[in-house]
Amino acid sequence: MTCSAQTAFPTLRTVTISYSELKDKSADLSMKIEEGFGPNGLGILSITDRALWKWRCSLAFQKCMSQYKCLENVRQVPGFPSLRRNLLGLSPRLAGLPEEVKKELEDPHSRYNFGWSHGKEKLESGKPDLLKGSFYANPLLDKPTTEASLIQRYPSYCGSNIWPDSALPELEVAFKALGKLIFDVGLMVAYHCDQYVTKGLNMHEDQGLEQILLRSRCHKGRLLYYFPAQQSNCTEDGNSTSSWCGWHTDHGSLTGLTCGMFTRDAVEIPCPDSAAGLYIRTRADQVVKVVFGEDEIAYQIGETTELLSRRYLCATPHCVRAPKGDEASGLERSTFAFFMQPDWDESLNFPEEVHIHKELISSSGALTFGEYTEKLLDKYYHLKS
Ligand SMILES: O=C(O)CCC(=O)C(=O)O
Numbered sequence: 001m002t003c004s005a006q007t008a009f010p011t012l013r014t015v016t017i018s019y020s021e022l023k024d025k026s027a028d029l030s031m032k033i034e035e036g037f038g039p040n041g042l043g044i045l046s047i048t049d050r051a052l053w054k055w056r057c058s059l060a061f062q063k064c065m066s067q068y069k070c071l072e073n074v075r076q077v078p079g080f081p082s083l084r085r086n087l088l089g090l091s092p093r094l095a096g097l098p099e100e101v102k103k104e105l106e107d108p109h110s111r112y113n114f115g116w117s118h119g120k121e122k123l124e125s126g127k128p129d130l131l132k133g134s135f136y137a138n139p140l141l142d143k144p145t146t147e148a149s150l151i152q153r154y155p156s157y158c159g160s161n162i163w164p165d166s167a168l169p170e171l172e173v174a175f176k177a178l179g180k181l182i183f184d185v186g187l188m189v190a191y192h193c194d195q196y197v198t199k200g201l202n203m204h205e206d207q208g209l210e211q212i213l214l215r216s217r218c219h220k221g222r223l224l225y226y227f228p229a230q231q232s233n234c235t236e237d238g239n240s241t242s243s244w245c246g247w248h249t250d251h252g253s254l255t256g257l258t259c260g261m262f263t264r265d266a267v268e269i270p271c272p273d274s275a276a277g278l279y280i281r282t283r284a285d286q287v288v289k290v291v292f293g294e295d296e297i298a299y300q301i302g303e304t305t306e307l308l309s310r311r312y313l314c315a316t317p318h319c320v321r322a323p324k325g326d327e328a329s330g331l332e333r334s335t336f337a338f339f340m341q342p343d344w345d346e347s348l349n350f351p352e353e354v355h356i357h358k359e360l361i362s363s364s365g366a367l368t369f370g371e372y373t374e375k376l377l378d379k380y381y382h383l384k385s
């Protein structure tokens with residue numbers, strides 16, 4: 001059966017910043033930040049090391065005899081490609097563990113915000129999302145608190161990590177290593193975001209994105225595994241742009257994203273359908289496909305940052321489209337998202353007039369990030385039992 005032809009959406013490259021520029025605190029990256037995250041940007045940018053390759057190689061060439069030796073030293077988001085590959089390679093293995101093993105990794109109390117989660121979230125249609133499995137953990141802290149009242153109050157953040165110690169012991173090391181790297185680079189992105197925002201907005205240093213992220217115990221990594229899309233039925237769900245992951249905006253501060261890895265039976269293959277992958281809705285309400293390299297870390301703005309920065313930095317509605325056609329049969333996709341977000345105790349100094357989640361924010365006076373999240377989870381997921 002052939003599915004009806006799709007309207008092709010334009011494909012755009014992310015705005016890129018090289019790692020060497022990013023590391024330089026005296027560099028003025030406002031233009032790039034605005035281009036990526038500002039009111040007319042797509043809400044995504046990626047960190048590359050390409051500019052650096054050229055620069056370092058030409059310099060090093062003059063000094064050293066061996067080109068190989070020079071090249072060895074120029075990888076500047078240190079170790080990112082191998083850390084990405086290591087972790088994403090474990091995703092099909094995790095999803096393939098026996099059901100009873102995965103059940104042991106579930107945490108209903110946190111509304112599946114720690115450990116394994118499959119079919120617990122709802123799709124746009126209201127049906128359970130069986131298309132992807134997720135593994136959630138805080139890559140920086142195994143047990144953010146031991147206080148029982150906090151665990152009860154903010155279970156999605158204050159709970160403990162659940163690692164598959166015997167079934168897949170490599171996962172913990174790989175998850176933490178990639179998470180830590182994306183966090184460290186994310187802090188540098190946050191520093192330059194603050195530099196840009198404070199050009200237009202008076203803000204105490206403490207209230208900046210970098211400081212908010214530094215003092216938070218709430219960060220969360222999500223290893224995603226997209227099950228092979230069903231090719232046989234051309235349902236509305238299967239045909240839509242958001243066929244693998246529905247349209248949404250991340251609600252935290254800053255999300256780090258790896259480029260998705262496609263596999264069949266856990267062996268990496270290039271995706272045969274160029275239309276598959278990440279899509280973004282632009283400020284002008286246009287849908288575009290967004291691409292970035294597999295050696296790049298992409299960052300997106302979440303809703304909390306949009307509110308706190310008074311829209312100097314704007315959040316990004318996005319979704320993921322599954323591959324289609326005969327060649328896409330059996331194709332799986334793995335990726336990693338790192339949601340950097342304020343501490344549960346962080347008082348959110350929202351502006352008087354907010355434009356998103358008005359009913360949650362305006363009626364409540366000052367909210368902590370923990371309270372705000374629980375309200376959102378009540379709105380979008382099942383109520384706490
Ligand atoms: O799979 C992706 O590339 C994006 C995942 C995502 O948007 C999310 O987990 O919030």
Ligand SMILES: [Fe+2]
Pocket residue numbers: 248249250318
């Ligand atoms: Fe997202």
